[in-house]
Amino acid sequence: MSLAGRTALASGASRGVSGEAARADVQRWRARSAAILTGVGTVLADDPRLDVRLEAAGEPPRPLRVVLDSTLRTPPGARLFSVPGEVLIITALPASDPDWEPRCAALAAHGARIETLPAVDARVPLATVLERLGELEINELQVEAGPTLAGELLRQGLCDELLLYVAPKLLGPAARPLLELPEPASLEAALGLAIAETARVGDDLRLRLRPRAAGAAEQH
Numbered sequence: 691m692s693l694a695g696r697t698a699l700a701s702g703a704s705r706g707v708s709g710e711a712a713r714a715d716v717q718r719w720r721a722r723s724a725a726i727l728t729g730v731g732t733v734l735a736d737d738p739r740l741d742v743r744l745e746a747a748g749e750p751p752r753p754l755r756v757v758l759d760s761t762l763r764t765p766p767g768a769r770l771f772s773v774p775g776e777v778l779i780i781t782a783l784p785a786s787d788p789d790w791e792p793r794c795a796a797l798a799a800h801g802a803r804i805e806t807l808p809a810v811d812a813r814v815p816l817a818t819v820l821e822r823l824g825e826l827e828i829n830e831l832q833v834e835a836g837p838t839l840a841g842e843l844l845r846q847g848l849c850d851e852l853l854l855y856v857a858p859k860l861l862g863p864a865a866r867p868l869l870e871l872p873e874p875a876s877l878e879a880a881l882g883l884a885i886a887e888t889a890r891v892g893d894d895l896r897l898r899l900r901p902r903a904a905g906a907a908e909q910h
Contacts, residue, residue: 692857696865697837702735704866711892712855717743719853721751723832725778725823729839730759733768740834741773754778754828758839760813762793764802771800778802780819782809816848841870844881844901852883852899855891 691697691707698704720726721742728740742750752775757764760782764770770777779802783790794804807814807822823831833840833849843849854868874880887898 691854691868692859692861692865694860694865695868696861697868698866699861700864700866702866704736707859707861708855708857708894709892712857712894712896715891715896716855719832720753723753723830724828725754725756725826725831727756727758727819727823727831727833728835730757730763731838732834732836733757733759733764733770735836737769738834739769739773741775752776753832754826756780756823758814758819760809762789762797762804764797766796766800771802776801776803779804780814780822781806782812782814784809816843816846820848837867837870840868844869845871847901849901851886852897854897854899856895856897858893858895 697707720740721744726740728738732738740755742752744750755770755775755777757770757777757779759779762779762781762783764779779797781804783793784806785791790806797804805822807818809815820831832853833843844852871881882902883899884902885897886900887896889896
């Protein structure tokens with residue numbers, strides 16, 4: 691993100707906000723994760739692969755890639771399916787819906803595994819998603835998502851840490867935000883974060899932050 695917490699221009703252009711060193715560092719965090727979670731909005735807007743790309747020799751780790759997709763809008767031709775590794779799509783679309791079978795069949799033909807979880811207001815509650823991933827023995831989940839999903843995870847107290855790369859750039863007031871959160875009624879009511887770690891990565895600053903309710907910051 692930029693110094694002002696913006697992740698992309700209003701047009702959606704985001705490549706180059708952070709430098710090459712930061713992008714390479716993200717790969718190491720992906721490699722240590724059991725799964726990477728995103729939302730269908732990010733799949734439609736950015737078409738990410740979410741795979742691990744490391745320069746080290748040998749077979750790279752292949753974390754489970756998870757897409758939250760309430761109505762199965764993930765395109766069968768998405769780049770997620772262009773690289774090895776498992777893709778799990780979690781949906782709220784019931785099997786009784788006439789679109790369920792053809793959409794599932796099209797995605798399954800490209801290697802996706804689809805699970806329908808109980809929905810509330812046509813969406814799968816995020817706590818239910820995390821419970822299911824826990825059942826699948828996912829013990830470290832990295833979220834790479836847009837401001838809506840990321841903000842909601844934080845608002846509901848479901849994030850243990852924020853891993854942020856802050857670039858010394860300013861993108862202007864129309865640029866897209868990192869998180870969508872309700873405006874606090876006062877400064878005292880604003881969400882507080884504890885600094886667990888800071889590190890310079892190339893020209894950027896990497897911050898590991900923890901919501902204060904999650905516990906005290908580590909000492910480094």
